[in-house]
Amino acid sequence: MAEFKGRPGSAGQRPTGGDKAVATQKKQYFRRKKVCRFCVERIDDINYKDVRMLTSFIAERGKIVPRRISGVCAPHQRRLSDAIKKARNIALLPFAASI
Amino acid sequence: MRIYEELFIVKPDAAEEEIDQFIEQMKSVVTTAGGSVDKADKWGKRRLAYKVDKYREGAYVLFQFNAQPETVKEFERRLRVSDLVIKFLTVRIDETLKRLEKRKKDRDKRAHRKATAAPPAPAQPSVSQQMLGEAAPAE
Numbered sequence: 001m002a003e004f005k006g007r008p009g010s011a012g013q014r015p016t017g018g019d020k021a022v023a024t025q026k027k028q029y030f031r032r033k034k035v036c037r038f039c040v041e042r043i044d045d046i047n048y049k050d051v052r053m054l055t056s057f058i059a060e061r062g063k064i065v066p067r068r069i070s071g072v073c074a075p076h077q078r079r080l081s082d083a084i085k086k087a088r089n090i091a092l093l094p095f096a097a098s099i
Numbered sequence: 100m101r102i103y104e105e106l107f108i109v110k111p112d113a114a115e116e117e118i119d120q121f122i123e124q125m126k127s128v129v130t131t132a133g134g135s136v137d138k139a140d141k142w143g144k145r146r147l148a149y150k151v152d153k154y155r156e157g158a159y160v161l162f163q164f165n166a167q168p169e170t171v172k173e174f175e176r177r178l179r180v181s182d183l184v185i186k187f188l189t190v191r192i193d194e195t196l197k198r199l200e201k202r203k204k205d206r207d208k209r210a211h212r213k214a215t216a217a218p219p220a221p222a223q224p225s226v227s228q229q230m231l232g233e234a235a236p237a238e
Binding site: 042044045048049086088089090091092093094095097 | 195
């Protein structure tokens with residue numbers, strides 16, 4: 001009881017990951033839970049020749065997007081980074097892109 | 100025997116017949132060594148992601164073949180020696196194909212099991228309902 005007397009929502013609630021509410025001082029917002037695209041769409045084959053698919057996982061400068069941002073699960077990120085590196089090797093993707 | 104995939108880039112200023120001739124030559128390299136060529140696709144001219152030997156674009160050719168590891172060595176040597184080819188990449192894909200097939204099979208099996216398991220599934224709740232029904236008059 002006593003802890004709710006103060007600022008509501010800031011004391012008792014610890015910010016947890018996932019789709020739980022993240023309490024800030026002024027407003028509450030929800031962070032949508034990220035899901036792995038390869039798991040959801042059941043894509044088994046992450047092929048280095050599929051440039052269009054791979055480009056959605058590289059940043060503007062040609063870097064591989066980290067999975068904390070893209071939400072890809074670890075096993076798929078491993079295959080994805082392998083595929084991107086192969087594609088770079090054969091000039092399908094840039095090592096460093098100019099903007 | 101293993102399955103390999105070979106993707107190589109031919110100079111953009113090479114003539115079409117020249118490329119065809121080269122592809123035939125590479126096919127014979129595999130077949131004379133006792134392998135078999137499954138695929139030999141020309142992707143056509145594409146822009147390269149970065150400059151390779153001062154070229155901004157190149158003609159991609161994709162080979163898929165079944166061969167011994169020694170054959171690949173010879174294949175790669177030929178590509179390296181050839182003036183036409185500016186870049187190449189060899190990937191062994193038999194294990195990947197096997198893995199994909201297995202995943203597909205597992206997935207199909209699971210879907211099949213789900214489809215067959217669906218009819219007896221309502222039987223379980225009905226048992227508990229019966230038990231509930233028995234328990235109900237006692238109350």
